[in-house]
Amino acid sequence: MRLTMAQALVRFLANQYSERDGVEQRLVPGMWGIFGHGNVAGLGQALLQAVRTGEADLPYYLARNEQGQVHAAAAFAKMRNRLQAFACTASTGPGSTNMITGAALATTNRLPVLLLPSDMFATRYPDPVLQQLEDTRGGDVTVNDAFRPVSKYFDRITRPEQMIPAALAAMRVLTDPVETGAVTLALPQDVQAEAYDWPEDFFRRRVWHVRRPAPEPEALARAVELLRTARSPLIVAGGGVVYSEGERELRAFAEMTGIPVADTHAGKGAVPWDHPCAVGGIGSTGTSAANALAAGADVVLGIGTRYSDFTTASHTVFKNPDVTFVNLNVAPLDAAKHSAEMLVADAKRGIVALHRTLRGWQVGDAYRSRTRTLADDWNRRVDACVTPGHGPYPAQTEILGALNKALCDRDVVINAAGSMPGDLQLLWRARDPKAYNVEYAYSCMGYEVAAGVGTKMAAPDRDVVVLVGDGSYLMMAQEIVTMVAEGLKVIIVLVQNHGFASIGSLSESLGSQRFGTSYRYRDKYSGLLDGALLPIDLAANAASLGATVIRAATVVEFTTAIAAAKANTTTTVVHVETDLFGPNPPSSAWWDVPVCEVSELESTQKAYETYSAAKNTQRHYL
Incomplete structure (x- = not known):
């Protein structure tokens, strides 16, 4: 069968299945992507042809950020207990390297995703092309080599027929409960469009059995x-x-x-x-x-x-x-x-x-x-932490408590970075193992909104609630547009406290006085970012991306807003301002973040004394 490499890959992926405990399902249910030079004429054409001719069932989903699409794929895989894995394609150069952070997150969390970054010309006829890195150490080095340390499997396909062993190896790693993570197949743009006579057996239906090893x-x-x-x-x-x-x-x-x-x-x-x-x-x-x-x-x-x-x-x-x-x-x-x-x-x-x-x-x-x-x-302490009574702005703990009470046992809460993961681990009361998705292996700012897309696609029968602070929101909120385009109902709780609450608190504990952690004007006298608050309206921003927006100023208003958001059928953002300075739940343990051993600042000197005392309790478990 004569097909281009990209056409063959699409047909191959559409026929891969996973199985565990007798339950079979599509291993690769679809492909995320953003097209540009490098993949528009290869995988783009192949996906279009598959839809128009019906030769392969591999739905295409348009993301707004390449890192975001990998986060969506990882969240989908997490929700499906690693038994399914989306593919993600990106254009040559910056489009592909945008996926590297997502790859690191997937591999660190041991979640299967298939990455298909476009690469430079294998023939090298037009070198150097637009967006090509020229490396004096070797002509075969491209920016996609940066995927190697963050991938569980990496291959560069420089001839169409190389895809046969590479694709099979990719499926093996994706379905391995030990070795799974990001799998990267770098695809030179000319090779994607090159034809080859493929053996029919390459496209047969394959079932990859996910093993359950028993203890010796x-x-x-x-x-x-x-x-x-x-x-x-x-x-x-x-x-x-x-x-x-x-x-x-x-x-x-x-x-x-x-x-x-x-x-x-x-x-x-x-x-x-x-x-x-x-x-x-x-x-x-x-x-x-x-x-x-x-x-x-x-x-x-x-x-x-x-x-x-x-x-x-x-x-x-x-x-x-x-x-x-x-x-x-x-x-x-x-x-x-x-x-x-x-x-x-x-x-x-x-x-x-x-x-x-x-x-x-x-x-x-x-x-x-x-x-x-x-x-x-401890449960009595939790009750005290989440009880309303702080002011003038609500405490974050009060908002989390109100949200926890408003959600059903099967509703999914998503978070990844900032002060909320700590508060959630301490205070969140979960009864369902799939109702809590806090990505805390890579703790990647920007994961939250994109993960809401993948989670909702994996669990359309559940309400999905994204918890995101203003820091993470400003890093990556684009996938709200994807939610709207795909008709996904996701609730986004946007907590605005005008800065980095978690790192601000950590900075203070380390003697660094919350330096550089607030979203404020630069003060012309001190030279620091400690002037007036910036006139940022994130609620208006979310509305401009197509979401329904509800503003809440109090815990009561927030509770009413969540009820309205659950009743809505479209993506809804609930915006609430909270106190940047807490209060935080009571801590009972330590985290090793080194403090400067010498300093001219009294705050740092005191922090080092505390740090040294804590270090004395640290040990190897031998």
């Missing part, structure tokens, strides 16, 4: 032996629980054993917040309940977590000098962390095996009672 019996026995000796064990539930769909199994295991369950951002909702064993988020922005139990834990069972520094409070939250770890994880990299007893397996299958082998064992009654006392005390 010997490893299971060692893990169980450790757990049986525990007097104060703790479970840390991460995203692997959710991706493996092991929530019910985890709840049953916790109920049988009485082991308390703390969660990471990716694992929130795997055990409902009001479950008898739930103690909330752990680590730097963790609850006092989870962190108190972590401090005394003798055995920590990590399930599907990669133990980021926020989870371990930069290696300070697990204080017991004799603490040992059992790590159940599909990835050996994560299973081996903290010198753990490794249980390399699918989270769901591993939990089932632990439940079966530990049947009849449970923690003591006193430990169960302490777990509940700590959790109940």
Whole structure:
């Protein structure tokens, strides 16, 4: 069959399926893109031809920012438990390099996305072309080589027939629960349009089976032996629980054993917040309940977590000098962390095996009672934090509390950066494992609005609520236009506090006095950005992009606005001003951000004293 490389790729992608537990679905349900020179005559023509002739079913979606389309694809994959992955195409040069941040986010979060950046001419006849990097180290270097360190698989297709092994390798990585992430196939623009006689078998229907590895019996026995000796064990539930769909199994295991369950951002909702064993988020922005139990834990069972520094409070939250770890994880990299007893397996299958082998064992009654006392005390603190009463502007915590009460259990909340991830981990009460999407592996400003697009496409039956501060909004709000164009109903809560609340607070704690973190005029006397507030109207901006906008000034008005937004059938932005200075929820842990060892500023000197004291509590888990 004689087709161009781009036409063959479109036909190939339309025939790829994933399967797990007997359920088959399209692996690549569509392609995001922005056309320019480099892909308009290749993939653009191929996608048009597929629609006009019916030769391949691969819908095309127009994004407004190349980074945004990758964020949308990553959020879609997250919502679909990594069983589906969108493709993303971009034009040569800046269009393609705009996707690099999205690639880093996908790989860091271990979410499958297929990136198809256009590349320079393979023949090199017209070199140097518009937007081409000329590198003195070699003629084969292009800007797309920057994708290599942030991709789980990278290939440059310089001949059409190279696509056959490359496409198959790409599908293998996309469906690998351990190796998944960004997969990049760089496509020179001349090769996209070049014809080749393709074997018919390349286009047959292929089903990629997503494996669920079971734990080795010997490893299971060692893990169980450790757990049986525990007097104060703790479970840390991460995203692997959710991706493996092991929530019910985890709840049953916790109920049988009485082991308390703390969660990471990716694992929130795997055990409902009001479950008898739930103690909330752990680590730097963790609850006092989870962190108190972590401090005394003798055995920590990590399930599907990669133990980021926020989870371990930069290696300070697990204080017991004799603490040992059992790590159940599909990835050996994560299973081996903290010198753990490794249980390399699918989270769901591993939990089932632990439940079966530990049947009849449970923690003591006193430990169960302490777990509940700590959790109940924390829940009272949450009630106090979210109760209205701050002024003149509402506190962010009040807005989050009002939103939490207004949403249904299955409504999805999305966030990624700023002060809100910390507040959400501390205060958000989730009952559904797919109702909480806080991207906190890469914590990428600009993810939020774009992620709302992908999440709504993945879960059209759920209300999707994007939480975004003015900092992230100003970085990437363009995909509101995509929401409108695609007829997607997404609720965007735009929190305006005229600056970077999180970094401002961090700066202050490090002795840097919130320098450069406010959105203000430059003062002509001080030379600093601490003059009057800038006359920015983000609500008007959102309206100009096609969204319905509701302004709220109080918590009561905000609650009414959310009800109206839920009743709407189109994208609605609820704009609310909050107090830049908090107050923040109570903290019970630390995060390692170095402070200047020497300084002329008294504020920095004091901050370094505090930092040095905290460093003394840090340790390697050996």
